[in-house]
Amino acid sequence: MLKYIIKRILMLIPVLIGVSIIVFLIMRVFSPDPAPIVLGQHATQQTVEAWRQANGLNDPIYLQYFNYLKGALTGDLGTSYYTKTSVTKEIFTRFPATIELALVAIVLASLFGIIIGVISAVKKNSIFDNAGMLLALVGVSMPIFWLGILLIILFSGVLHWLPSNGRIDPLLQPIRVTGFYLVDSLITGNMDSFKDALRHIILPASALAMYSMAIITRMTRSSMLDTLQQDYIRTARAKGIDESRVIVRHALRNGLIPIITVIGLQLGSLLGGAVLTETVFSWPGIGAYTVACILKSDFPVVQGVVLLVATIFVLMNLLVDVIYGFLDPRIKYSKKEV
């Protein structure tokens, strides 16, 4: 197993090289020249040239890429054209917000998705099943920004229950330990901060969870419908054990593999930043920031974020594959299969 994991991590190298080449080319071919954007439209031709020269944009493209790669290998992803801070630092300040939002959303989505999916499968064709599937249909079809706005109008505007934007009240910001406000406030014992951070994350996480939940619900339902038909479920029932135990410990346990797969993929894409949700809720995460950087042709930041997201996706897939091994004893990562 360890050997398999190491092999898979080594496979990250070609993936990252490929991804970096693609993003490098796309940015340079399709994005407008950053110099006038950075320097403003009144900049003289000379200053523009000088800026381009200073940032290496006048070099041939393969040389630019080679220099970038050289830096990246030493952990230097360059500096943002605008803020002049290093890309790693930019990512480091914003990424925890994205991770926090993604994790809370995926936990909500998995919890409700699995519960609704299981009940829908067990009570197939009942009113509950139909309601659950309708909810799932709404979940996949409803634009997330619209759902976000509706949530803000209802819970923030009309009911005044929850705040509509930001991660936390700036006055309650906890001391940074991990960058996750929920964790930091708990570590430092600051319950007021914790409550406030929780109140802030509920709406964006719910909006973000809706789509994933819909997908997880449908996958759970179909996987459970399949496992509930299996012979070993009949055997379990014949043992005289509780039906709830049959459903959870026998059927769900066997039906988990496809469910874990979609959860892993959903989490992977949520970690890439939920642009629309972050924008609607003014969430200071990486998604909305990256889009802004793309529009401003901030090459180093975009490249850095894309590499990070690609790494996360590969690692997420690896994690899912490793979990398979624990879920199903028949799956063994022997040399042959790798």
Next chain:
Amino acid sequence: MLLEVKNLSTEFKLKRGIVKAVDNISFTIDKGEILAIVGESGSGKSVTSLSIMGLLQKPGRIADGEILFKSQDLNKMSKKELKKIRGNNISMIFQEPMTSLNPVWRIKDQIMESIMTHMQISKKEALARTIEMLDTVGIPSAAQRANDFPHQMSGGMRQRVMTAMALACEPELLIADEPTTALDVTIQAQILELLYRMREKFNMAVLLITHDLGVVSEAADRVIVMYCGKIVEEADVRSLFERPLHPYTVGLLQSIPQIDDDSDERLYMIKGMVPNPLNMPSGCAFSDRCDHSMERCTKEIPELREMSGRKVRCFLYESESITCGGISATSPSVGAMEGGSAIK
């Protein structure tokens, strides 16, 4: 009397109509007795066993009748009461050893689950009992194999595990639904031998569901022959093989290949096909396939009549006494008897 099934009818409501999978059948099983139910696919034998266990899945349902286990009607019991009996007093082994065990659980956990559900004992004791049961059913180095997952075992071994699981709580009745069908002949003999041994050891009754008359002749005390959801014949195993009464039973016995038969004749085959359950013949369900069919057979359904300790559902025996005539005196039955003994 351990189990008494009275006028049991089980039906499946389908869009195209109602299928009566089991139609008004009655039988009894005594303590320590092995009763075989024989019939081809669709005869209702498996549905009978699932009805007794309360494991029918929708759209199937018990339409009528009583299933008395030690004088208590299982059909009227609450789910909770039934769960106490299932796996404890009555347990079941299934036809498909390859798929009947949960693939993600260790063997020992699956057996222990059954034990811990019904017996008030510690985990340690349950494990000891599990290993003891695996040993009893003939799994070598049981303590180690207990840690295996089902996919690490062969079909025969898995059926032994199923048997160990079913016997773990020393049931009074074991329902074995085609326990040997998916296994090759040597393993089949071993499993039957095992059932026999367990019967002796625990004085357990067995309801053996099978389509294999070889298995019946080897294991059963008494036999019920089912056709299209109805019992067509019931007799002790010796009488049935020596002198089958119902033309269907005769046909079944005749179609057993005989190992010492050197003639070039083709194997006997019952003509025609099992009727569509949604479109049954108006009279006797076997009438259109029967060599002895009379006009009356296509109009009326014969009653299951009791005669000298056995039962048969056929007009041929309506007026005559069992000792003379019918088709029992003709050669097929003699051949069948030899067929039966050839299997033994």
